Amino acid sequence: MAEAELSGSPSFPRMLAIFFAIFHPTAGPSVIHQVPHNFVSTGTESTAGKVNFDTISEYVIPKRQLCDRMVATCVSGYRILGYPIHMLGSHYERNAFIFNCCVVFDEADDAASYIPVVKRLANTLKNMEELKGSLSTESGRGVVYHVIEQVLEDLNNYCECMIPIIDDEVTLNIKLFPSYRRPPVIRDWHVPVPTINLKGMIDQDWDLTMQRVIPHIDGVSSVRRIAELSDVDPNLVARAMQHLYYYGCLITTDIFQFGGMYATTPELSLLTIDDGMQAECLAYISREEDLSFAVVFALYASLKSGKSLREWITVNAGGLQGIDIRRFITFGVIKGFLYRVHTFPYLVKDQCIEGEVSEWADGTRHLDELSVMLKRSPVDLLAELKRAGSLQLIYR
Numbered sequence: 001m002a003e004a005e006l007s008g009s010p011s012f013p014r015m016l017a018i019f020f021a022i023f024h025p026t027a028g029p030s031v032i033h034q035v036p037h038n039f040v041s042t043g044t045e046s047t048a049g050k051v052n053f054d055t056i057s058e059y060v061i062p063k064r065q066l067c068d069r070m071v072a073t074c075v076s077g078y079r080i081l082g083y084p085i086h087m088l089g090s091h092y093e094r095n096a097f098i099f100n101c102c103v104v105f106d107e108a109d110d111a112a113s114y115i116p117v118v119k120r121l122a123n124t125l126k127n128m129e130e131l132k133g134s135l136s137t138e139s140g141r142g143v144v145y146h147v148i149e150q151v152l153e154d155l156n157n158y159c160e161c162m163i164p165i166i167d168d169e170v171t172l173n174i175k176l177f178p179s180y181r182r183p184p185v186i187r188d189w190h191v192p193v194p195t196i197n198l199k200g201m202i203d204q205d206w207d208l209t210m211q212r213v214i215p216h217i218d219g220v221s222s223v224r225r226i227a228e229l230s231d232v233d234p235n236l237v238a239r240a241m242q243h244l245y246y247y248g249c250l251i252t253t254d255i256f257q258f259g260g261m262y263a264t265t266p267e268l269s270l271l272t273i274d275d276g277m278q279a280e281c282l283a284y285i286s287r288e289e290d291l292s293f294a295v296v297f298a299l300y301a302s303l304k305s306g307k308s309l310r311e312w313i314t315v316n317a318g319g320l321q322g323i324d325i326r327r328f329i330t331f332g333v334i335k336g337f338l339y340r341v342h343t344f345p346y347l348v349k350d351q352c353i354e355g356e357v358s359e360w361a362d363g364t365r366h367l368d369e370l371s372v373m374l375k376r377s378p379v380d381l382l383a384e385l386k387r388a389g390s391l392q393l394i395y396r
Contacts, residue, residue, distance in 0.1 A: 012176050013109035014156050016078065018148040020125075021053075021060050022135065023098040029053075029061035033145040035152050039104065051076055051104065060084070060100050067098065070115060079105045081114060083122035087129060097136045101125055101148065112179035121151065124165070124172045132166055147172065183245040186238040188224040189368040190252040192217050193330065198249060213240050219330065222255055224372045253333045254340045255368050256326050258310040259378060261341035261395065262303045268337040271297060277335065284331050288322035295319050300332060305341045305395060342366035344394040345385050357381070358388045 019034035031053050034040050041049030052075075053060070059073045060082055067086035072079065082102035088095065101121050105111045125135060125144065134140035147163060151174070154161035160175040186192075198214045212230040223241060227234040244250045254260070271277055278293050285296070299319055303312060309329070313320065332338030346363035360370055371378050385391050 012113055012155075012159060012178075013105050013111055015103050015105060015114070015152055017050075017104040018101065018152050019104070020101050020141075020144050020148060021057075021099065023061045025093040029057040032141055033148060035145070035149045051078055051080070056080065060102055061098055070119065074107050077107050079107045079109065079111055081105070081111055081118045083119050085122050085126050087126065092136060097129070099125065099129075099135055101144075110179075113176055115179075117155070117174050117176065120174055121172070124170060127170050128166060131169060134166070180246050180248075183242045184252070186223060186241040186245070186252060187369070188227075188234055188238070189222050189255055189372040190241070191220065191222050191255055192226070192241050192244070192250045192252055193219040193334065194244075194250045196249055198244070207240075209236050210240050210243075213237055217250065220256070220326070222372060251334055253330055254342075255371075256329060257378060258313070258325075259308050261305055261308055261343075262329060262332070262338050263305040263341055264300060264303055264332075265337050265339055267335070268300060271300070271335075271337060281331055281335075285324055285328045286322045291322060296323075296328075299323075299328070300337070303332075303338065341395050342368065344396065345370070345382070346392045346394060347385060347388060348390045348392070357384050361385055361388075361391070363392075363394055 017034060017036060017039040019031050019040050021029060021031045024030045031040050031042060038049050040051045040053050042053045056073050056075055059066075059071055060080075062071060062084055064086050067084045069083070071082050071084060073082075074080070080102050082100045084098060084100040087097045087099075089097065101118070103111075103114060103118055103121075105114070125147075128134040128143070129136060132140060134143055143165065147165060150163050151161055151172070154163075155174065155176060161172065162174075163172040164170075165172060194217050198217060202211055202214055204211075209232055212232055213226060216226045216229045221229065223237050224234055226232075227237040230237070241250065241252070245252065271281070281296065282291050282293060299316060302316060309325075313325065329338065333340065344363050344366050345361045347358050347361040357370075357374065360373070365373075367378050367381065370376075371381055374381065376384070382391075
């Protein structure tokens with residue numbers, strides 16, 4: 001379903017500008033070079049730029065406590081990333097030299113992939129200053145303009161650059177890599193759903209655990225079930241699932257059960273305006289070419305808390321012809337416009353029979369978790385809980 005979304009090269013936000021600023025001994029914080037010209041304006045310039053340097057100068061050239069670390073500033077709809085450097089030395093006019101090379105993005109862009117770039121650029125410029133004093137002298141600063149100009153052009157066009165700077169003693173090598181979010185904790189009752197053809201990618205040089213686990217990732221089996229089928233420790237299976245999730249090779253959902261309940265979220269409205277998602281939905285849930293989206297949408301909208309999926313199927317049997325129910329539900333959960341209403345069993349402690357089942361029915365664990373942990377089907381588990389004492393079911 002998501003193969004098309006994962007194909008091709010990762011996209012990175014475009015850098016809108018790069019500027020180099022220093023703390024001048026007499027003028028204070030000053031912009032020395034910028035690409036493109038007049039993107040950043042100061043109070044001494046007649047042409048207004050897109051960013052007023054005076055409003056951000058204390059963050060571009062900050063106090064010493066904020067130097068040698070990443071500093072991000074948002075102003076006028078732009079996001080500015082910088083890594084100010086503070087260098088000590090008796091040969092400097094104030095016994096110190098502070099500079100910063102900042103990169104500007106649209107404020108709405110996710111610039112996480114550029115954080116290592118900004119840090120690398122700052123440290124390279126620091127090396128230039130240590131070797132030749134290129135930054136603190138007016139005669140040496142010209143090379144900085146050529147560096148930031150080439151960085152802006154190469155990274156925006158090719159996502160990498162290699163710039164020899166000082167007689168090959170200093171070389172700036174940068175390559176952009178996508179920034180992935182930390183994967184969620186994978187539990188035994190989670191069901192991994194592959195977004196690419198994992199089985200077709202298995203290589204004999206892969207980790208042995210991964211080779212044993214992947215053949216059993218079918219979008220139906222839980223992590224615990226995969227561990228049993230592959231004869232691998234559940235903790236190792238969960239770790240493998242995290243790695244695959246991190247790289248966008250799978251997502252996780254709940255165990256599909258006809259006795260489960262599902263309800264819609266406000267995101268359902270997006271399905272009515274996204275033609276691409278509509279086509280993807282119809283292709284995923286059915287092989288019928290003449291399936292009406294209006295019918296499918298009405299079916300999704302009729303899902304609500306308080307009614308099990310089995311009951312919902314009975315009521316809507318006439319409109320479900322040609323639709324794979326499991327895929328129908330899975331698609332909605334993956335896209336975020338359906339959510340699983342979990343059942344949390346609670347046994348009143350002073351009104352129940354002591355035992356393995358009653359010990360865990362404290363209202364903090366849902367039925368999926370208990371079923372996997374105690375190796376019982378939800379139906380059998382509920383029957384056993386009812387026999388154990390006064391049972392209350394909490395839905396959320």
